[in-house]
Amino acid sequence: MNKRSALIALSLSALLVACGKQEAAPSATAAAPTPAVVSKIVVGLDDNFPPMGFRDEKNELVGFDIDMAREAAKRMGVEVEFKPIDWSAKEAELSAKRVDVLWNGLTITEERKKNIAFTAPYMENHQIVVVAAASPIKTKADLAGKVVGAQDGSSAVDAVKKDDAVFKSFKEFKTFGDNVTALMDLSTGRLDAVVVDEVVGRYYVAKKPQDYAVLDENFGTEEYGVGVRQGDTDLLAKLNQSLAGMKQDGTAARIATQWFGKDITK
Numbered sequence: 001m002n003k004r005s006a007l008i009a010l011s012l013s014a015l016l017v018a019c020g021k022q023e024a025a026p027s028a029t030a031a032a033p034t035p036a037v038v039s040k041i042v043v044g045l046d047d048n049f050p051p052m053g054f055r056d057e058k059n060e061l062v063g064f065d066i067d068m069a070r071e072a073a074k075r076m077g078v079e080v081e082f083k084p085i086d087w088s089a090k091e092a093e094l095s096a097k098r099v100d101v102l103w104n105g106l107t108i109t110e111e112r113k114k115n116i117a118f119t120a121p122y123m124e125n126h127q128i129v130v131v132a133a134a135s136p137i138k139t140k141a142d143l144a145g146k147v148v149g150a151q152d153g154s155s156a157v158d159a160v161k162k163d164d165a166v167f168k169s170f171k172e173f174k175t176f177g178d179n180v181t182a183l184m185d186l187s188t189g190r191l192d193a194v195v196v197d198e199v200v201g202r203y204y205v206a207k208k209p210q211d212y213a214v215l216d217e218n219f220g221t222e223e224y225g226v227g228v229r230q231g232d233t234d235l236l237a238k239l240n241q242s243l244a245g246m247k248q249d250g251t252a253a254r255i256a257t258q259w260f261g262k263d264i265t266k
Contacts, residue, residue: 040079043069044099047084048178051203051259052105064259069103072242088153091115094229102227105197107155117230119239121223121266126198127159129215140217144169146192149182156195159219
């Protein structure tokens with residue numbers, strides 16, 4: 001190696017050493033994870049709750065709330081899956097993320113608000129008293145000493161118990177897995193009265209007016225809303241937007257008229 005080559009080699013070595021001492025450039029800040037795109041919502045419901053959600057003669061799920069949920073999902077651009085659940089365990093199903101929403105004639109109450117976030121109300125409802133057509137019971141006071149029934153886990157139970165004086169006058173208060181069973185017990189005489197959501201009670205009374213009657217008095221007015229997990233603010237906002245749009249363009253009224261003969265949406 002000649003002198004010139006040696007000098008070049010030394011210069012290159014020094015340059016490499018200098019470069020090696022430089023600190024590595026800081027890595028770019030990791031990008032925030034992109035929120036998962038929701039492509040499907042699972043609706044928890046009681047599939048024996050006509051006309052809100054029930055199975056027809058083909059065992060297919062139909063009903064007012066079924067049609068409302070399908071339309072809302074369409075507007076949100078997502079698929080909808082309906083999952084029958086034990087309605088008395090609905091809050092546990094929601095919090096455990098086995099369902100995304102509760103949409104099946106769900107009454108908005110202060111107690112439920114502790115664990116469920118609700119959309120704006122989309123329907124107003126009453127807790128009515130259904131009796132046999134030939135029953136001598138005409139008022140709530142006449143329920144004293146009688147056997148009264150309601151669906152377990154329903155707002156009817158809360159509404160009845162809230163009227164403490166009337167509730168304590170019952171001979172017995174029975175709860176059932178669904179309203180259909182309670183009304184069957186009424187028709188066979190095992191119950192004297194059934195407290196039930198107005199939309200459900202009047203649906204059955206209209207089908208068998210010769211068998212049932214509805215008292216003029218009721219156990220209060222309530223509102224229906226769609227329930228989601230607390231913290232699911234994005235889903236809640238999209239549902240509210242869809243429901244508002246359905247009301248504004250008349251879609252909700254059309255669906256209600258198909259099931260109830262008139263617009264009973266709020």
